[in-house]
Amino acid sequence: xxxxxxxxxxxxxxxxxxxxxxxxxxxxxxxxxxxxxxxxxxxxxxxxxxxxxxxxxxxxxxxxxxxxxxxxxxxxxxxxxxxxxxxxxxxxxxxxxxxxxxxxxxxxxxxxxxxxxxxxxxxxxxxxxxxxxxxxxxxxxxxxxxxxxxxxxxxxxxxxxxxxxxxxxxxxxxxxxxx
Amino acid sequence: xxxxxxxxxxxxxxxxxxxxxxxxxxxxxxxxxxxxxxxxxxxxxxxxxxxxxxxxxxxxxxxxxxxxxxxxxxxxxxxxxxxxxxxxxxxxxxxxxxxxxxxxxxxxxxxxxxxxxxxxxxxxxxxxxxxxxxxxxxxxxxxxxxxxxxxxxxxxxxxxxxxxxxxxxxxxxxxxxxxxxxxxxxxx
Ligand code: HEM
Numbered sequence: 001x002x003x004x005x006x007x008x009x010x011x012x013x014x015x016x017x018x019x020x021x022x023x024x025x026x027x028x029x030x031x032x033x034x035x036x037x038x039x040x041x042x043x044x045x046x047x048x049x050x051x052x053x054x055x056x057x058x059x060x061x062x063x064x065x066x067x068x069x070x071x072x073x074x075x076x077x078x079x080x081x082x083x084x085x086x087x088x089x090x091x092x093x094x095x096x097x098x099x100x101x102x103x104x105x106x107x108x109x110x111x112x113x114x115x116x117x118x119x120x121x122x123x124x125x126x127x128x129x130x131x132x133x134x135x136x137x138x139x140x141x142x143x144x145x146x147x148x149x150x151x152x153x154x155x156x157x158x159x160x161x162x163x164x165x166x167x168x169x170x171x172x173x174x175x176x177x178x179x
Numbered sequence: 180x181x182x183x184x185x186x187x188x189x190x191x192x193x194x195x196x197x198x199x200x201x202x203x204x205x206x207x208x209x210x211x212x213x214x215x216x217x218x219x220x221x222x223x224x225x226x227x228x229x230x231x232x233x234x235x236x237x238x239x240x241x242x243x244x245x246x247x248x249x250x251x252x253x254x255x256x257x258x259x260x261x262x263x264x265x266x267x268x269x270x271x272x273x274x275x276x277x278x279x280x281x282x283x284x285x286x287x288x289x290x291x292x293x294x295x296x297x298x299x300x301x302x303x304x305x306x307x308x309x310x311x312x313x314x315x316x317x318x319x320x321x322x323x324x325x326x327x328x329x330x331x332x333x334x335x336x337x338x339x340x341x342x343x344x345x346x347x348x349x350x351x352x353x354x355x356x357x358x359x360x361x362x363x364x365x366x367x
Pocket of ligand 1: 022023026027028029030031034046049050051052053054056100101102103104105106107108115138141142145
């Protein structure tokens with residue numbers, strides 16, 4: 001195997017890892033912050049959480065456009081069912097990457113708290129203030145996050161399987177600076 | 180009944196000419212007291228549901244006007260249940276020790292047109308400060324409508340102590356907006 005493994009494009013790799021890092025910060029922050037008693041710290045953490053999440057939502061747009069216009073490299077040899085699971089996971093990850101922050105934004109609007117990006121750029125409220133809707137969207141945000149956690153777990157397990165068991169170059173295709 | 184209607188009509192008719200009208204019957208149901216705080220740059224609206232106010236305002240003699248306002252602080256709606264529970268507590272309004280806030284005017288200035296300025300003393304949580312509240316006055320039938328807004332610095336009154344003194348989380352400036360409807364009565 002001397003010819004180089006086909007790799008993801010630079011922008012695809014960059015978007016993958018930047019969004020992954022942001023989600024890996026937003027997720028534990030969300031879990032940690034929501035049980036805190038009301039305090040200035042809580043207000044700050046909520047804001048940071050929202051800003052990170054909105055950043056994911058913003059980056060999602062160019063990422064999905066890039067993905068639609070650039071085919072990923074052809075898969076390395078693997079059983080068809082594995083490939084189907086991998087691809088299905090990727091598609092659902094794209095869906096949740098969009099729905100998780102969107103549900104957060106919707107919840108914030110419904111709870112009567114406008115999202116002001118980085119404390120300076122007011123974003124429009126997506127829905128009017130409503131307690132019931134706010135509580136419902138909170139459940140939705142939680143449930144979608146549970147789904148996201150499950151998918152990320154599956155995704156990471158799959159990547160590790162390729163490294164440890166198959167010892168193929170699947171992960172390297174997505175690693176920055178790898179050959 | 181007839182006589183009262185007549186007097187009222189007469190009063191309204193005379194308002195523009197004979198300066199015999201004073202707006203001094205506050206209609207609590209039509210009046211409102213709202214505020215807006217900024218949390219991490221996010222404007223969060225709130226209001227006080229219960230307050231009593233007295234007004235005596237004769238548009239012909241605005242400088243003789245006077246007003247008092249007493250706010251039942253426990254009637255606050257600060258935007259969410261969490262916030263409502265928090266702001267009545269010791270570090271914020273401490274409503275157990277200081278159940279009401281009070282504004283007493285010391286004078287009114289005419290700024291020209293329908294614009295005025297109420298000067299007075301605001302007392303919250305045991306702290307008294309001078310306040311200047313610009314407002315407009317509009318006559319609608321037999322009612323006088325007062326609309327005004329001013330900015331109050333919460334730290335002047337120790338509203339938000341301890342960790343809440345951090346004005347980078349909740350800004351020091353709180354915008355207060357009042358809308359008071361008062362009906363006219365003829366002067367004695
Ligand atoms: C990548 C994007 C995001 C991820 C991974 C994420 C993750 C989470 C997680 C795991 C929780 C805790 C759920 C729970 O256990 O109750 C949470 C809570 C929360 N999230 Fe997000 N979130 C994201 C985006 C957003 C956005 C964009 C907003 C708003 C603009 C937002 C607003 C909130 C709020 C307000 C809570 C607290 C709910 C409550 O308990 O009151 N999130 N988030």
